[in-house]
Amino acid sequence: MGQGEKILGEKRRSLLLQWLKESEKPLTGSDLSRRTNVSRQVIVQDISLLKARNEPIIATSQGYMLFSSDQKDLKHEQIIACKHSPLDTKKELYTIVDHGGTVKDVTVEHPMYGHLTASLFVGNRLEADQFLAKLSTTNASLLSELTSGVHLHTIEANSKPQLEAVINALKEQGFLLEQD
Secondary structure, three states: OOOOOOOOOHHHHHHHHHHHHHHOOOHHHHHHHHHHHOOHHHHHHHHHHHHHHHEEEEEEOOEEOOOHHHHHHHHHHEEEEEOHHHHHHHHHHHHHHOOOEEEEEEEEEEEEEEEEEEEEOOHHHHHHHHHHHHHHHHOOOOHHHHHOEEEEEEEEEEEEEHHHHHHHHHHHHEEEOOOO
């Protein structure tokens, strides 16, 4: 294949899947479009087609990744309810990752659409900073802004004590939604 030559259809989707399987970090749509010499929109469509075939691809704020069921078996996870202002998002994310947790996703209960969930997979300060930078450069809003700061996170950690440490730290910071 010559440089600059487009990779077509099924061959391209097979390559995307192979690259996602081989990668230890998320791959951006821009990177994948450069590798295949097609537009980012074509990559988005390809990912949608692969997901429709039940390929376990998730879109995170850092890019696309393949979700392995092997990874899930090794982790402990819990859904937690949080409430804070957008200004405290960095502090919340840092609290979670500094205590060994990974923020898998965020969910809000929208009055019109029901549960809205976005995959995050933020597991360290660099990924938290990248998420916040992308939020800023895209001028996007946090999902929690739709619900006055109330949101759910699925948090995962390597052990139950580590998960408990994350939850206790969030409670100490006042980020957990307390029952009245």
